[in-house]
Amino acid sequence: MPTENSNRAHIRFDEVGKEYPDGTVAVAGLDLDVAQHELLTLVGPSGSGKSTLLRMVNRLVEPTSGRVLVDGDDVAGVDEVRLRRGMGYVIQHVGLFPHRTVAENVATVPRLLRWDRRRTRDRVAELLSLVHLDPELHGPRYPHELSGGQRQRVGVARALATHPAIMLMDEPFGAVDPEGRRSLQTEFRRIHDDLGTTVLLVTHDIDEAVLLGDRVAVFSQGGNLEQLATPATLLSRPANAFVEGFIGEARAIKLLAVTELDRRHVEPAEAGGGPGAADGNGNERPTVRLGSSLEACFSVLAGASAGEVTVLDDGGAAVGRLTPASLHAALRGAVTANGS
Structure with a gap:
């Protein structure tokens, strides 16, 4: 024992x-x-x-x-x-x-x-x-x-x-x-x-x-x-x-909560798209971190007026951006990776 x-x-x-x-x-x-x-x-x-x-x-x-x-x-x-x-x-x-x-x-x-x-x-x-x-x-x-x-x-x-x-x-x-x-x-x-x-x-x-x-x-x-x-x-x-x-x-929705955001899901950012960057309306662009659940990313992305968010690494440096298309690709990748 x-x-x-x-x-x-x-x-x-x-x-x-x-x-x-x-x-x-x-x-x-x-x-x-x-x-x-x-x-x-x-x-x-x-x-x-x-x-x-x-x-x-x-x-x-x-x-x-x-x-x-x-x-x-x-x-x-x-x-x-x-x-x-x-x-x-x-x-x-x-x-x-x-x-x-x-x-x-x-x-x-x-x-x-x-x-x-x-x-x-x-x-x-x-x-x-x-x-x-x-x-x-x-x-x-x-x-x-x-x-x-x-x-x-x-x-x-x-x-x-x-x-x-x-x-x-x-x-x-x-x-x-x-x-x-x-x-x-x-x-x-x-x-x-x-x-x-x-x-x-x-x-x-x-x-x-x-x-x-x-x-x-x-x-x-x-x-x-x-x-x-x-x-x-x-x-x-x-x-x-x-x-x-x-x-x-709602299996796919549940899968959002157990899948983490990694670099494969991130699109390149345009110049000036780092932390604190503004969207087209002058508002600061929201951010998410690598390792966040796709569910959390979806929540932030849904409220982003520019339709994208900046992705940060553990040190707070920008590594790219997340868009609806890349989030969808991430979810599809999670399904495929697990054999469905």
Whole structure:
């Protein structure tokens, strides 16, 4: 099993199945590897076994067949309490203790592990800052004094308290309004990139799945794995009619969000077309950076009065321009590159 501060965990579902006494099959003989540091999103309709699969990792649900292995060890042979204390677990409605302050909630597991006060206090402050909450301002508050998005941030901070190598997240942003949800998604992706924790994240929202996941696992009714792929491959080359139907008709639009702007998409700029240059109406021409999503580029381009934007590199130097034609070519290239 992974040790504290390792942030390294490989998960294997070895022909795992779960059948309930009434004959209902929640998971059907799943064979799946989750790599160290991977953020794997599990998506599918209700009844497709996503949450059941998640809970088998921390033994809230026991499989009826197969094994769940973490770094080669069968979790069935690990003490349940020790297993769960070594994993972060975030659910939709957070489950914060209402009678405890934010700081006390984040400190729950460190106190159970008998960390000393200074170490606990420092870790709480570090984590609240990580999720963009002010330790001095928000630490003394109670959950009812926070917004829904702030409570979810506290839930993430609490789950990260003891440097878990594995994070299990079940519809973690589902109870937050759309604007707050997108902000939380962006923040969590940043946190994951910084920490490298192995994450299993359950969602019913295909947009969230492709936005956050390194890979996406699509399940159908009865816990059948229909496709496992990168977001770009999933969107451009769905494996079958079920996956295509679940993704929906706007596959190309979704692909904008997971494709980055690179130099191949950039047209040469005319003289004087660098940062701060004006368009034909005397307005400063908007800019985008290499590495931005095509979705973000489309948003900026749609508001550009000259019908083009200046593209900058990481150092802020102009490398060319983006036009509707080159954006369309970039999207077509993304589809072609992934086999559609």
